[in-house]
Amino acid sequence: MTTENYKSIAKKLKFEGRAFINGKYVDTIDGQKFENINPATGDVLCSVAKCNHKDVDLAVKVARKAFESGVWSKTAPEFRKEILLKFAELLRKHGKENSVLECVDTGKLINDCLNEVGNDTPMHFQWYAELIDKTFGKVPATDPSITSLIVKEPIGVVAGVVPWNFPLMMAAWKAAPALAAGCSVIIKPAEDTPLSALRIAHIAKEAGIPDGVFNVVPGFGDVGEALGRHSDVDAVSFTGSTEVGGLFMKYSGESNLKTIGLEMGGKSPFLVLEDAKINDTLIDNAINSAFWNGGQNCSANMRQIIHSKVKDEFLDKVLKRIKNIKVGDPLNTETNMGSMISKGHLAKVDGYIQKGIDEGASILHGGVSDGNQKGFFAKPTLFDNVKENMTIAQDEIFGPVLGVLAVNNTEEALKIAKNSKYGLHASVFTQDINKAFHIAKNLPCGTVSINTFSEGDIKTPFGGYKQSGSLSRDQGTEALNQYLQTKTIWISHS
Structure with missing residues (x-):
């Protein structure tokens, strides 16, 4: 249609x-x-x-x-x-x-x-x-x-x-x-x-x-x-x-x-290790993980933790893609990003973008919205030189913001990824399956996707660790079980 x-x-x-x-x-x-x-x-x-x-x-x-x-x-x-x-x-x-x-x-x-x-x-x-x-x-x-x-x-x-x-x-x-x-x-x-x-x-x-x-x-x-x-x-x-x-x-x-x-x-990390291929698939996932649904997603991968040896190539390709994001009428099939949910939420997102600028992150694209358009549209925003304890690296923004944090090795990437009160989701890109499993097993979060950005599907339980969730899970058989109580019936035949 x-x-x-x-x-x-x-x-x-x-x-x-x-x-x-x-x-x-x-x-x-x-x-x-x-x-x-x-x-x-x-x-x-x-x-x-x-x-x-x-x-x-x-x-x-x-x-x-x-x-x-x-x-x-x-x-x-x-x-x-x-x-x-x-x-x-x-x-x-x-x-x-x-x-x-x-x-x-x-x-x-x-x-x-x-x-x-x-x-x-x-x-x-x-x-x-x-x-x-x-x-x-x-x-x-x-x-x-x-x-x-x-x-x-x-x-x-x-x-x-x-x-x-x-x-x-x-x-x-x-x-x-x-x-x-x-x-x-x-x-x-x-x-x-x-x-x-x-x-x-x-x-x-x-x-x-x-x-x-x-x-x-x-x-x-x-x-x-x-x-x-x-x-x-x-x-x-x-x-x-x-x-x-x-x-x-x-x-x-x-x-x-x-x-x-x-x-x-959530404040989910997107880790790109030294050996990852910075190809179209990886860039597609980087963009999608940060800007899908305008970033209004609890598992959005805003914190993109990139090895310093591939950071420049990554930033160059991501920036080119962000410049081509079409923001506008969500009923138009050619639009890439719709609106924020409300005027108040747009102001909140803009406040975080300004906070990132004020705390010293380098803005490469986007910024605070114009405020004079009809509807509540944010600008897809790219930050470089984000530090792990900056507000934009700790708080859930729930908007179209991608922040890049440079690291020099896998353990540093893992340390920064774990530096969050949340534990919902993470994405890891590497050609080394041992490194991928090492990170997946050591990240305290409910879902880890390797060489893709994904929350799984209906068959896989979804939920979080730490302040991202409780023991309950949506999806999978686990979701059905949380609405059932267990009863023991004990019958004596003597």
Whole structure:
């Protein structure tokens, strides 16, 4: 399809801003709303329900009622599998329209939205649907007079609190395994990007998911807090900043000690060792790791740690590529980078760029945004001579910034890579497999990609070490297991 096709779809979009509770769209109890903005234009798209603790109470009440009734939680695995496969099929059917909606709501590139919304999101529901009837309990060896069963049961009511950078895909990361496990789900989308989660709610109902099992409550931080503190919520799965993740730990400790799954911030390193070939593939990965989604990615490899012998060649090639990045209309298929999510976030990114300049890093391209364009567009920015303890090398910027740190050997590269409170992701480029494994095994992070920038795929668990995450993981069989409780049944035959 062409740019004109996508713009035509965008003009025909009808936005649903009401909350989705108990199988239907509803206004908030207090009638409050807020404006939803297209970050690429600054224009208002629609009004969205501004939920509060009263709406959360209602959503939790119906989710609990549905769970206890067994209308979903106690059904045969084949039943849930059939429904979730139908859900995936319908998501594919509406993939282009949902992708365009995601594009105008987030400022993300339409090509990225087509992949995330049109492909990855339905694939998650399909994959976990297929896993439902392939999950087994255990029968341990016991005395002949005893039979013991180890069974898995759904944890209960699950709240998925998702970020604005990958709104629908992150909702799928939470909802798909939780629904597959038999849980009731409440999705709290980010206030900047609520529309795609609200849209798929009616698709879930069309697929046959019972009322009360899938709910969406848009709003601000008080909605997340209400879910985190609610005594009838059994688990919260959160993706977002480390600061807010810490709050959810507090909410749990001050309420019912609910299970908290956290996937949080990152400051991921991109290591290029002395023997790496500075070819097009490496440069493609360097650019993609820093500028994909405008750098609004928790695993963005902003810290690019380059051996001094290849640094000049690396910088020369990276600079040429950055100069050709087309920033602009995300609905245009020729655009390489869309907008930042909001005016406030653009100001935050600009503040970090200015901080880098003030602390002595050498700016080779980009800089602070002009501030006079329509929409919230940052400049792809390249820094050289970054030092490991500079603010831009320690804080998560969440914007299109690439900083180069020079090193003289592998151990120095490893030392600098480890100098972070985060531990989400790392990329390593080398022709020496022993060095690659040495670094991979010694980096405290959840994912290490070698000779590529990748977070893995649906089959591989994703999450972080240190202040990037908790023991929980999204994706893979690990994600399903975190929504299941283990019960031992001990039977005496004497």
